[in-house]
Amino acid sequence: MKSILIVDDETKLLKIFQTSLSKKNYHILTAANGQEARRKVSEFEEINIVFLDLKLPDCSGLDLLEEFVSLYPSKIFVMMTAYGNIENAVLAMKAGAFDYIVKPVKLQEIIVVIERAIEWLKIKEENQILKEKLEKAEQSGELLGTSKAMKQIHLLINRVAATDANVLLEGESGTGKSLIAETLHKLSDRSHSPFIPVNCASIPEQLLESELFGHEKGAFTGAVSARKGKFEAANGGTIFLDEIGEITPSFQAKLLQVTQSKTFIPVGSDSIKQVDVRIVVATNRDLKKMVEEGLFREDLFYRLNIVDIYVPSLRERKDDIPLLVEKFLDRHRKKYGRNFLASSEIMRILMSYHWPGNVRELENAIERAVVLCQGEHLSLDDFQREIRETNIEPSVFGNMKEQNKTLPEQMEDIEKQLILKALDEALGQQSVAAKKLGISRQSLLYKMNKFFPHE
Numbered sequence: 001m002k003s004i005l006i007v008d009d010e011t012k013l014l015k016i017f018q019t020s021l022s023k024k025n026y027h028i029l030t031a032a033n034g035q036e037a038r039r040k041v042s043e044f045e046e047i048n049i050v051f052l053d054l055k056l057p058d059c060s061g062l063d064l065l066e067e068f069v070s071l072y073p074s075k076i077f078v079m080m081t082a083y084g085n086i087e088n089a090v091l092a093m094k095a096g097a098f099d100y101i102v103k104p105v106k107l108q109e110i111i112v113v114i115e116r117a118i119e120w121l122k123i124k125e126e127n128q129i130l131k132e133k134l135e136k137a138e139q140s141g142e143l144l145g146t147s148k149a150m151k152q153i154h155l156l157i158n159r160v161a162a163t164d165a166n167v168l169l170e171g172e173s174g175t176g177k178s179l180i181a182e183t184l185h186k187l188s189d190r191s192h193s194p195f196i197p198v199n200c201a202s203i204p205e206q207l208l209e210s211e212l213f214g215h216e217k218g219a220f221t222g223a224v225s226a227r228k229g230k231f232e233a234a235n236g237g238t239i240f241l242d243e244i245g246e247i248t249p250s251f252q253a254k255l256l257q258v259t260q261s262k263t264f265i266p267v268g269s270d271s272i273k274q275v276d277v278r279i280v281v282a283t284n285r286d287l288k289k290m291v292e293e294g295l296f297r298e299d300l301f302y303r304l305n306i307v308d309i310y311v312p313s314l315r316e317r318k319d320d321i322p323l324l325v326e327k328f329l330d331r332h333r334k335k336y337g338r339n340f341l342a343s344s345e346i347m348r349i350l351m352s353y354h355w356p357g358n359v360r361e362l363e364n365a366i367e368r369a370v371v372l373c374q375g376e377h378l379s380l381d382d383f384q385r386e387i388r389e390t391n392i393e394p395s396v397f398g399n400m401k402e403q404n405k406t407l408p409e410q411m412e413d414i415e416k417q418l419i420l421k422a423l424d425e426a427l428g429q430q431s432v433a434a435k436k437l438g439i440s441r442q443s444l445l446y447k448m449n450k451f452f453p454h455e
Helices: 011-022 034-043 061-071 086-095 107-139 148-160 177-186 205-213 249-261 287-292 298-304 318-336 344-352 358-372 407-425 430-437 441-451
Strands: 003-007 027-031 047-053 076-081 099-102 167-170 195-199 238-242 278-283 307-310
Touching (some): 003 011, 011 107, 027 034, 034 047, 034 061, 047 107, 061 076, 076 086, 148 177, 148 307, 167 177, 177 238, 205 249, 287 298, 344 407, 407 430, 407 441, 430 441
Parallel strands (some): 003 047, 076 099, 167 278, 167 307, 238 278
C-alpha cells in the first residue's frame, strides 16, 4: 500500500481526500501547514507521494518543495494551487515537481496523478535494483572495465536486462561475450531459472538439432532413450548460442521457428513443444555481411538481432588492462597465498602489446607469468616471447632518444610523462590515476611530491 501525504490549509478538503482515497486502498496522511508537513515527512519514511498546496499559512509551498526535493530525492512531489498560471507551473517543475494540478481538484484527476506517480516509482525501484545488481557484477569481476566502451556496454545491459528481447553479441573471440550473456541472465527476472550455454561450432551439424531440440527413443542410431534438448532445459531461463555464425543454412531454417514462436519438434517426434526462453547469441563473424552474401538467413538475423551489443577488442580499450591485470593477479594471490605484483614497467609493456587473443589471452599470459614467477614481482622473462618483444609506444617513451641524459634521468622523464598523462585522463582524480598506472595512491602521491614539488 502506497502512503500519500496531502499538505493543504483547507481542512474540509483534507477530510474529503482522506476519506475518498482511503477507500481506494491508499494510506493517506494530512498536514495543514509547512511545519506539520516537515514533521510527518520526517517521521513517516514510508510516505511515497506528497501533494503540496502552493500557499500555506506559514510558508510557500514552492519553498517547501525545494527543501523536500533535496532532502528526500526518492519521493514524488505534486504541486496544487488555485492560482494556476504558466509561471507557477514552470517554477514548480524546475524545482523538481513530478506534476502540477490546479484547484479545485477533482477526485478522479488526483487518482490519475497518483497512478502515474506509482508507476514512475516502480520504474525507479526496478532501475535501482538493476543498478545494484550490475555494480555487484562489476565488483565480482564479471564485467570488469572502466573504459568508455565498457561503460556504454554497462548502460546497454542495464536497459536490456529486464526485457525478454533477443540479444546479438558481436566481437572478436576472447572479448568476454559469454560473460556478458551470463550477466544479462543474472540481472534479468529469469535469474532463478537455468542459463544454458551452447557452442554451436563445437557440435557436428548432424548432432546439433538433437542437442538443441532433443530426440525420441530410436530417432537415430544410438538413440537408446529419449532425451531433452537444450531449449527444453533452458525453459523459463536463457539459452546462449555461441558462434551462431557457424550453423548451416539448412539448420538456420529450423532455428527460425523457435525464435518466432518458441516452439520446436524433437527429432523423431510429431509433437510440438512450447518453451519460454530468452535467446542470446554471439558471433565473431559479420552476420550482416553473411546475410548480403546469402550465407545467413535474413529473417533469422532480424529475429536474433533485436538488440545488438558490440564488444570491443582489448586493443580498443587498453585503459581496462590495469584493472584486468589486477583482477587476475588477485585471483592467483588467493590461490597461491603470494602477493604477486606487476611493476609499472611491466604494465606499460602489457598496454603496448596488441592482444590478438583479447581478454582471454591476457588472462592466460598473467597465469603463465604467475606460474614462472620466482618471487612475488612479475618479471618480463615470465611472459611469452611475443610480449617480451613488444615495441613500447614512441609517444610515451620519446625522451629515450635524448642521448644527452643519463639513464636514470631518462627514466624519470618517462615516469613524469606517464603520471601527467594518467592524471589528465583521470581528470585529476589521484586514485583513478594510480589505478591506471598500476601503483598505489600513496606511491603516486610520493612521486608527485618528488617530481612536481611546487605544483
